[in-house]
Amino acid sequence: MPDTTTAPTGSPRPPSILVTGATGNLGREVVDRLHAHGARVRCLARGQAGPRPGVEWAVGDLTDPAAVRAALVGIDAVFLIWPLLDAAPAHGLIAELVAAAPRVVYLSSTAIADEAARQSDPIVQVHADMEALLRDAGLRPTVLRSDTLASNARGWASQLKAGDVISGPDVARTAVVDERDVADAVVAALLAHPDRLDREPYVLTGPEVLSRAGQVVLLGTALGRRLRFQAVTAELARSRMLADGRSERLVEALIAASLRRPESHRTTDHVERLTGRPAGTFARWAIDHAAEFS
């Protein structure tokens, strides 16, 4: 599916791509792959990863229109995430995107219910609002809706150092997807000719629907340990997350997701449609990342 962009001189040149969230679990994978494909990569985040040849950094906040404007100079396509809990601060960013007119690939959520007036919880609502803002601004985004990223399991690492029980608020089962598959799909969408992409959102899932308890067992198998998940009440989860220093707003959004988000029982072949190969299992992710939990 990869394509090249034609420079104003008429000579083909590698596309210039802005990666937002470039220091994050997913963004790092996207940057590596774009770089390997020979794209010119500019990264946007508030922090900065270590320097690496061929990758440029634009340190700034997504809510700062001047930082976004500077980051967009000379850019053909943007991989956009929106890690905030509210879409209202995105108006400046959207205006800058409209002015610079790059192609936009937006990473959204499989939990969006298209028929619903309001979404199940604030995190899903913000993705629905962002999709609408991008569409209504005429940006014609390619939307990739992702299920739960396997890399969220990294959040269990500190508990696993202390013992064999992972405790937290239970959440409905989801078709956990390997962030490396999502990154491959993102890169395929960024490098494809737009005519070859669907106008409807892609729905990126892993191959099986898993409970958190099921994920913990699979992680234990990869680590050679008998791990188990222990669900805690919303009250206990809330007080623990607040004690960890998370903001009250984020904690309430996470609690709402655990209480109200319905099971995402759907698996799709959309990773394969974009990348040419099927999505990997969480068991595979756990084996490949076992060293991070020792």
Ligand SMILES: NC(=O)c1ccc[n+]([C@@H]2O[C@H](COP(=O)([O-])OP(=O)(O)OC[C@H]3O[C@@H](n4cnc5c(N)ncnc54)[C@H](OP(=O)(O)O)[C@@H]3O)[C@@H](O)[C@H]2O)c1
């Ligand atoms: N995790 C999931 O299960 C899931 C499922 C569906 C969709 N998503 C979407 O995928 C996104 C990426 O997931 P992830 O797991 O890679 O997240 P992550 O590891 O938490 O990374 C978030 C990235 O966003 C950057 N960031 C945060 N606030 C920012 C701001 N105000 N301005 C500029 N950059 C900012 C962070 O860098 P700095 O802190 O240095 O700025 C970091 O690079 C999520 O934000 C979410 O919207 C996630």
